[in-house]
Amino acid sequence: MDLLLRDRAYMVTGGSSGVGLATARLLLDEGANVITCARDGDKLATALAEASPDAQDRVVTVAADVRSRADVDAVVTAGVERFGRLDGVVNNAGGSRMAPRAETTLDDWRDELDLKFSSVLNTVDAALPHLRCSDAAAIVNVNAVLARQPESRLVATSAARAGLLNLSKSLSQELAPTVRVNSVALGLIDTGQWRRRYDQSGDPQSFAEWEARIADDRGVALGRFGHADEVAAMILTLLSPRSSYVTGSCLDVCGGVARYV
Template sequence: MDLQLDGRRILITGASSGIGLATARLLAEEGARLALCARDVQRLRSATEELAAVTDVVTAACDVTDRSSVDDFVDSAVDRLGGLDGVVCNAGRSLMRTLDETSDEEIRDEFDLKIFGALNVVRAARPALAKSDAGSIVVVNAILSRQPELRLAITAAARAGLLNLSRSLAGDLAVDGIRVNSVLLGLVDTGQWQRRFVESGSPADFDEWSAEIAHDRGIALGRFGTADELAFPVTTLLSPRNSYMTGAALDVGGGVHRYA
C-alpha cells in the first residue's frame, strides 16, 4: 500500500534511538524527507548516517524544553526542507520512582519534559504545518496516561496531562487542517529497559528477564514490544490516507490495558 508519504517533510524529536530512530528509518523507506533532533547530536548523526544516502536528512541538537532551541531547530528544518507536513513528538523518558522517592525538582522536570516538550514543538511547527495539504502531528505517549502505576506515579501523571493536551490541540489545530493523534505505548524494548536489565544483575538473558516482567504486568502477548512495532502505527497516522482521523489515542501495548 502506498502511504502517500513520498516527498513529505517530517520532523521527529528524540530521533537518536528507540521509537524515534525506528520511525525515521521507516519514513525514509517511504520516501519522506526528514528533520531529526536529539540532545546528543553526534549520537544522532552516527545513528542516522545511512539515512542520508536514501533521503534528505536535517539533524540538529535540540532541547525540547527550551522554546528558543525548538524555534531554531524548526526554523532550520522549514528552511532546508521547504516546509513541513508532519511532526512526531517523541522526546521523553520514564521516571521509575514512587511519590515518596521523587523530589519536587524531579516532578517539575518531568512535567516540563512531557508538556512543554510537545507544546514547544507544536507551537513552532504550526505555521508550517498549516501550509501543508496534509498537516499531521503524532504524539508518542504511553498507556500510563490512562492506567497509572505507583512506581511511575509522576511520569503517569505527566503523561495523563499530555494526553489531555493532545486532545485539546486536536480541536484547536483542526481549523488549520492539522490532525493530532496519540500513540500509547506499553513496555517497549528500548535503551532504558536494556540498562535496567544490566543493573538488575539477573542471571537470565534479556528475553527471559523481560518475559517475566511482561507476565507480572499482565501483558497478554507475554513480551515487550519493539521499536519497529511502534514505528508502524506512528507512520500510518502521519499518512494522508488517515485524513479523517484526529483526536484519537491508539493503544499499542500488547494487550496490557485494563481500562474500558
C-alpha cells in the same frame, strides 16, 4: 499500501535512539524527508547515518533540547530551509522516572512535567505556521498507557502522561480542521531504557527470559516487549494522509496490557 508520505517533510524529536530513530528510519524508507533532533547531536547524526546510509540527502539533524523554544525554533527553521515545507511532527522526546511518590521531590515533579509539556508545546508552536501550509498536516504525540492506568512506582510519569493525553485531545480540537492531532500509547517497548535496566539488574537470565517474566508480571497479553519498529509503523499510519478522517484519537501499542475499555 502507499502511505503517501513520499517527498513530504516530517520532524521527529528524540531521534537518536528507540522509537524516534525507528520512526525517522521508516519515514526515510517511505521516501519522506526527515528533520530530527536530540540533545546529543553527534550521537544523533551517527545513528541516522548508520540507520539509513543511502538517504542522507533527505535528513537534517540538529542538536536541541526540546524544553528550549529557541532550540526548537532552530530545528524547524533548519528543516524548512532545507526542504521548503513541513507536513508533520512526531513528539517523541521523553522518558520514565522510576520512583514512588515518597521518593519523588518537587524538583522531580517540575522536571517531569516540564519535559512532557514543553516538548510538545514548543514544537507545536514553532511548527504550526508551516503545518498550516500543508494539505495533509498531522501531529503524533508519543504517550504511554500510564496515561489511563497509572503505576505507583511511576507516579510522576503517570501523572504527566495523563496530562499529555488531555492536552493532545485539546490540541486536536483547537487545530482542526487544518491539522490532525493523534497519540500512540505505548506499553513495554524494548528500547535502550529496558536494556539498561536489564544490564543493571545483574539477572542471570537471558534478556528474552527476563523480558518474558516482566511481561507476564505486568499482564502483557502477547507475552513480550514490543519493538520500536512496531511503534513506528503505527506512527506513520497516523501521519499518513490515508488517516485523513482520524484526529483526537489515541492508539494503544502495548501488546494488550491496557486494562481499561
